[in-house]
Amino acid sequence: MTTFVSLLVNGISQGAVYALIALGFVIIFKASEVLNFAHGSMLLLGAYVIARLVPSVGFAAAVAIGVASTALLAVLLERLLFSRVGRNKGLGGHGQVAALTIMTLGLDIVIVTDMARRIGSGVLSLDQPWGSGAFSFGDVAITYNRLIAIATAAVLILAFLAAFRFSGWGVALRASAEDAETAALMGIRRWQVSALAWLLAGALAAVAAVFLTGSPTPGLEPSIRTVAFAAFPAAILGGLDSTTGALVGGLIVGVVEAMAAGYSSHLDFLGGGFGAAVPYIVMLVILLARPAGLFGTRELARV
Amino acid sequence: MVAGSQPKLLDVGALEVVYAGVVQALRGVTMSVGAGQVVAVLGSNGAGKSTLLRAVSGTLGMHGGKVTAGALRFDGAELAGRGAADIVRLGLVHVPEGRRIFGRLTVEENLRAGGMSVRGRAARSRARDRVYELFPRLAERRDARAVLLSGGEQQMLAIGRGLMSAPRMLLLDEPSLGLAPQVIGKIAAAIKEINAQGVSVVLVEQNAAMALAISEAAYVLELGRTSLSGPSAELAASDEVARRYLAVAGEPAPGADGLPADDHAPGEPADEAPREPASPARTLSRWQPPPARRGLPRPRAGVGAAAGSGGAHAGEPQ
Numbered sequence: 176m177t178t179f180v181s182l183l184v185n186g187i188s189q190g191a192v193y194a195l196i197a198l199g200f201v202i203i204f205k206a207s208e209v210l211n212f213a214h215g216s217m218l219l220l221g222a223y224v225i226a227r228l229v230p231s232v233g234f235a236a237a238v239a240i241g242v243a244s245t246a247l248l249a250v251l252l253e254r255l256l257f258s259r260v261g262r263n264k265g266l267g268g269h270g271q272v273a274a275l276t277i278m279t280l281g282l283d284i285v286i287v288t289d290m291a292r293r294i295g296s297g298v299l300s301l302d303q304p305w306g307s308g309a310f311s312f313g314d315v316a317i318t319y320n321r322l323i324a325i326a327t328a329a330v331l332i333l334a335f336l337a338a339f340r341f342s343g344w345g346v347a348l349r350a351s352a353e354d355a356e357t358a359a360l361m362g363i364r365r366w367q368v369s370a371l372a373w374l375l376a377g378a379l380a381a382v383a384a385v386f387l388t389g390s391p392t393p394g395l396e397p398s399i400r401t402v403a404f405a406a407f408p409a410a411i412l413g414g415l416d417s418t419t420g421a422l423v424g425g426l427i428v429g430v431v432e433a434m435a436a437g438y439s440s441h442l443d444f445l446g447g448g449f450g451a452a453v454p455y456i457v458m459l460v461i462l463l464a465r466p467a468g469l470f471g472t473r474e475l476a477r478v
Numbered sequence: 479m480v481a482g483s484q485p486k487l488l489d490v491g492a493l494e495v496v497y498a499g500v501v502q503a504l505r506g507v508t509m510s511v512g513a514g515q516v517v518a519v520l521g522s523n524g525a526g527k528s529t530l531l532r533a534v535s536g537t538l539g540m541h542g543g544k545v546t547a548g549a550l551r552f553d554g555a556e557l558a559g560r561g562a563a564d565i566v567r568l569g570l571v572h573v574p575e576g577r578r579i580f581g582r583l584t585v586e587e588n589l590r591a592g593g594m595s596v597r598g599r600a601a602r603s604r605a606r607d608r609v610y611e612l613f614p615r616l617a618e619r620r621d622a623r624a625v626l627l628s629g630g631e632q633q634m635l636a637i638g639r640g641l642m643s644a645p646r647m648l649l650l651d652e653p654s655l656g657l658a659p660q661v662i663g664k665i666a667a668a669i670k671e672i673n674a675q676g677v678s679v680v681l682v683e684q685n686a687a688m689a690l691a692i693s694e695a696a697y698v699l700e701l702g703r704t705s706l707s708g709p710s711a712e713l714a715a716s717d718e719v720a721r722r723y724l725a726v727a728g729e730p731a732p733g734a735d736g737l738p739a740d741d742h743a744p745g746e747p748a749d750e751a752p753r754e755p756a757s758p759a760r761t762l763s764r765w766q767p768p769p770a771r772r773g774l775p776r777p778r779a780g781v782g783a784a785a786g787s788g789g790a791h792a793g794e795p796q
Contacts, residue, residue, distance in 0.1 A: 343590065343594060346583065346590045346591050346594070347591065347594055349582065349583060349587075350580045350583060350587075350588075350591040353580045353582055353583070354578055354580060355540075356540045356574070356578075357574060357578040357580070358580075358591065359536075359537065359561070359562035359563050360535060360537060360562055360566070360571070360572050360573075360574060360640075361566065361571075361594060361595075361639065361640075361643070362563050362566030362567060362571075362594050362595030362643055363563060363591065363595075364561075364563045365563075472582070
């Protein structure tokens with residue numbers, strides 16, 4: 176039982192971080208119909224900037240600069256690459272979404288390759304001030320990093336969902352996601368809505384990076400991007416166009432992954448390292464039952 | 479009454495539009511709308527009515543269309559090359575065909591979306607109050623998801639959403655489409671009320687009877703060209719328009735007084751309009767069920783009431 180509770184809490188923590196990443200993935204898709212598979216590499220870049228700056232400017236300033244530069248990079252990518260291709264009407268709906276998505280994959284490889292070269296074989300530390308200590312509640316232990324991750328993610332996600340629901344930007348985003356032409360006829364400037372979506376998504380990814388590289392993870396390695404990849408099945412199983420789905424999907428993936436890793440001794444017959452495959456298996460099973468994801472309203476066929 | 483006697487707000491000169499580089503949809507449309515006017519644009523399917531509105535509102539590009547020749551001016555400003563969202567900021571709003579409300583948003587959120595170009599919270603809430611005053615039914619349903627509204631309510635919402643940016647001119651594309659006669663009467667009354675508050679209106683309609691009844695001037699498009707134009711009353715009385723666009727013998731021809739739906743008394747001729755029978759197949763006044771979009775509920779007659787509580791005593795257009 177103790178193991179179970181411990182795994183549950185740790186899973187929720189990891190899931191909350193996935194939710195941060197998945198939220199960004201979902202709003203980018205809603206705002207500009209791009210499946211941004213470069214999201215993991217944006218996160219990697221944010222972590223790298225923070226790790227490099229920490230020794231000279233301190234943790235808080237490094238995080239602020241890292242978050243800002245990742246957000247800026249996301250907006251630049253949107254303005255310089257994706258919106259230009261998006262404006263090209265020659266491809267038509269499906270072809271265009273496919274082209275944009277492949278572009279993000281290419282971009283992801285470029286950024287990851289460069290990051291791997293810069294980081295090298297070592298492990299960079301982001302030097303989180305909460306260190307690697309753990310909080311024990313009876314026999315259930317959870318690192319401070321993961322506790323703070325839960326709290327931070329909860330605050331950010333709530334703030335984000337509130338903005339999505341109540342702010343002018345949220346209304347404009349939902350309106351243009353539903354009917355871009357009519358939204359333009361109402362005076363909504365889609366590029367502004369979209370730029371803000373990329374900005375927020377980039378910032379959320381960098382925040383997630385801070386916790387993904389914290390204890391119990393040793394620090395920043397290029398493989399962090401693979402971990403971040405688990406947020407994609409989270410977004411998709413939740414429903415690609417649903418912010419609630421991203422949240423729930425993130426938690427499901429986090430918990431299931433933690434369980435699979437924790438009880439891996441019982442799953443030995445499936446081979447070692449099975450935990451990493453679990454998010455994708457969960458996604459497959461959920462999509463079989465609900466092709467639009469748990470909270471999705473749009474058919475995934477459109478993608 | 480004569481179109482040329484007022485200062486021009488919208489000027490369309492010899493406009494030509496091509497879709498996908500090959501399909502010529504407009505072959506020279508000329509139209510002008512004065513400040514404070516209601517102008518009707520009539521024509522059959524494919525005549526180019528919606529294309530004309532798209533060209534004016536800057537959304538041709540989203541349909542693969544392009545203006546290849548001609549002039550487009552709103553209040554002196556050149557419209558060609560401006561994006562749709564910028565044209566809204568000039569005070570020109572296009573309410574597209576088929577209502578196109580944001581079904582997943584609430585009524586109130588739809589209105590917020592319509593006012594997105596307006597700076598200042600006070601101005602936005604003034605505009606919203608005005609819309610709720612014009613359509614009290616929308617105020618009652620402000621927290622409902624728009625997809626749950628009846629067809630008539632959705633049309634009110636589409637018009638109200640267009641009014642949120644306090645435009646000087648409203649382009650309405652087939653507001654009567656798929657609505658019951660009674661509801662069309664409410665919409666017509668609302669359009670007159672909107673006009674009485676100082677908004678110029680371009681009304682594209684297949685329902686020629688309604689359009690001619692509430693407009694001052696009208697243009698008839700045929701195969702992408704302006705084939706007829708003039709004061710609405712004259713057009714309504716002309717043989718050709720009556721035969722081709724008003725049709726149906728026994729229906730009172732729309733005069734200067736009374737909306738078609740208000741005193742709908744078949745068999746009681748109201749005036750001396752020509753009464754040549756025409757085959758229903760050639761009738762342009764379509765009264766068909768709503769298009770099956772996203773499983774919208776059919777409009778129930780009677781709901782969507784209240785549109786014209788203010789409109790009923792709106793002055794007739796001079």
